[in-house]
Amino acid sequence: MQIRLLVVEDEQPIREMLKMVLSYQNMIIIEAETGNAALEILKTEPVDLMLLDWMLPDISGIEIAKRIKSNSNLSKIPVIMLTAKGEEDDKIRGLECGADDYVTKPFSPKELTARIKAVLRRVNPSKDDKEISFENIRLDPKSHAVTVSDQNVKLGPLEFKLLHFFLTHQNKVYSREQLLDNVWGTNVFVEERTVDVHIRRLRKAISVNGADQFIKTIRGAGYIFAS
Amino acid sequence: MQIRLLVVEDEQPIREMLKMVLSYQNMIIIEAETGNAALEILKTEPVDLMLLDWMLPDISGIEIAKRIKSNSNLSKIPVIMLTAKGEEDDKIRGLECGADDYVTKPFSPKELTARIKAVLRRVNPSKDDKEISFENIRLDPKSHAVTVSDQNVKLGPLEFKLLHFFLTHQNKVYSREQLLDNVWGTNVFVEERTVDVHIRRLRKAISVNGADQFIKTIRGAGYIFAS
DNA sequence: AAATACTGTAACAATTGTGTAACACGGGTA
DNA sequence: TACCCGTGTTACACAATTGTTACAGTATTT
Known part of the structure; x- marks a missing residue:
């Protein structure tokens, strides 16, 4: 899944650097130069995590963090503070503003991405790894592991994700575009017809004897998983 | 249950901070300013976990960690190292002295408590020093000591930890990232492909005649230990 | 029925993931 | 010092997965 990252940082070169590093990690970067701009963005854009500079031209980073954490709507967005070297001592005192982690500049790309992922993992503890079964399919x-009529079935990563998606989203038609978004991930550029091919592969894999019973084609609309 | 925490740190403000943060988490804090003081305390007080500053006036943190880990009485006390930013590179090596994790200053309270709990969870499962056996493997x-089909097998420390982790976490896929977190320790910056190499080494070590039966590759997802 | 639009399918190409060996490096030790 | 051991990194080969395309087949519209 793509991570949407709001970077609040007034210095343009650092923003550039962050953008390069993080987009390379397949994250979506939303930029804000000022605290007010950041707060505006938060009103409209979904954000998974904030990188917040300590020193900003208008509202200080710590103030933003406080406001976010006291806004029940936003309080669950994790915040990583960026602090310059030497400001450290103040920062230790400021820890109570609710930031989830700190990174001091200069930082290595590896460290930053590691911390981002660590924070997301900590905040977002494992969700759905519950076994799903439906008719003769178990995942x-x-x-x-996937079994069909108690026979082990080998699926490629995408087929697995696709089946998982269908099992958790039954009885609703999904267009090729929606399937691409949900299974492939947003903003990947693949032909819609590619979906057909994977549907074909999945059908083949979960069919009992040449006949798949569950994935149905809705001509002109997409596919639906139903019994 | 109350956790008894020995904090070894010479700087008073940081000790204060730790005390506030950690006692808030319902932990009992025992303080030591110097390495020698810490070693004295360890002789008499029961301690569940140590927070060890890297730089101390007398004995260095790494030296203390080593002594503890080589003292059979104390070796099972988990140690978290506190390192200042910039000393990092050397510190990564510090994990090899036996520390279970390390945290760089400045750190957020959340991060610290999360790490403490993680380490305790990782170390504590009382079965931690119980012999484990599975099929033809005994650890x-x-x-x-590790034997495979009653043959002694020599494993490096990491391979040992890896095997131990797999034996205690069977039938679940772990990504390379998760394995790094759980076996190498959080926030060590190591390439993910390094996991492959160690998997390879472990597979080789526990294979009976060229064939490892248990560590399976789940393409695109990670590795799983299962029969 | 013909034309059109949509889907199924196979074959191929491109991309990506993994196994593996070789090497580099640092710490400890003889 | 030189050597050994454990670990991390990298490059390359190979295998698996995925994307694209063309064509065949089926439904829908005119």
């Missing part, structure tokens, strides 16, 4: 996310 | 954490 266990933990072990990545 | 004794106490003596660090």
Whole structure:
């Protein structure tokens, strides 16, 4: 899944650097130069995590963090503070503003991405790895195992994700575009017809004897998983 | 249950901070300003976990960690190193002295408590020093001995930890990242591909005649230990 | 029925992931 | 010092997965 990252930083070169580093990690970067701009963005854009500079031209980073954490709507957005070297001592005192982690400049790309991922992991503890079964199909996310009529079935990563998606989203038609968004991930550029091919592969894999019973084609609309 | 925490740190403000943060988490804080003081305390007080500053006036943190880890009485006390930013590179090596994790200053309270709990969870499962056996593999954490089909097998420290982790976490896929977190320790910056190499080494070590039966690759997801 | 639009399918190409060996490096030790 | 050991990194080969395309087939419209 793509991570949407709001970077609040007034110095343009640092923003550039962050953008390069983080987009390379397949994250979506939303930029804000000032605290007010950041607060505006938060009103409209979904954000998974904030990188917040300590020193900003208008509202200080710590003030923004406080406001976010006291806004019940936003309080669950994790915040990583960027602090310059030497400001450290103040920062230790400021820890109570609710930031989830700190990174001091200069930082290595590896460290930054590691911390981002660590924070997201800490905040977002494992969600759905519960076994799902439906008719003769059983799928266990933990072990990545799929059985059809108790026969082990080998699926490629995408087929696995696709089946998982269908099992958790039954009885609703999904267009090729929606499937691309949900299974492939947003902003990947693949032909819609590619979906057909993977549907075909998945159908083949979960069919009992040449006949798949569950994935139905809705001509002109997309596909639906139903019994 | 109350956790008894020994904090070894010479700077008073940081000790204060730690005390506030950690006692808020319902932990009992025992303080030591110097390495010698810490070693004295360890002789008499029961301690569940140590927070050890890297730089101390007398004995260095790494030296203390080593002594503890080589003292059979104390070696099971987990140690978290506190390192100042910039000393990092050397510190990464510090994990090899036996520390279970390290945290760089400045750190957020959340991060610190999360790490403490993680380490305790990782170390504590009382079965931690119970012998584990599975099929033809036997592993004794106490003596660090591993046998495969009753043949002694020599494993490096990391391979040992990796095997131990797999034996205690079977039938679930772990990504390279998760394995790094759980086996190498959080926030060590190591390439993910390094995991592959160690998997390879471990596979080789526990294979009976060229064939490893248990560590399976789940393409695109990670590795799983299962029969 | 013909034309059109949409989907199924196979074959191929491109991309990506993994296994593996070789090497580099640092710490400890003889 | 030189050597050994454990670890991390990298490059390359190979294998698996995925994307694209063309064509065949089927439904829908005119």
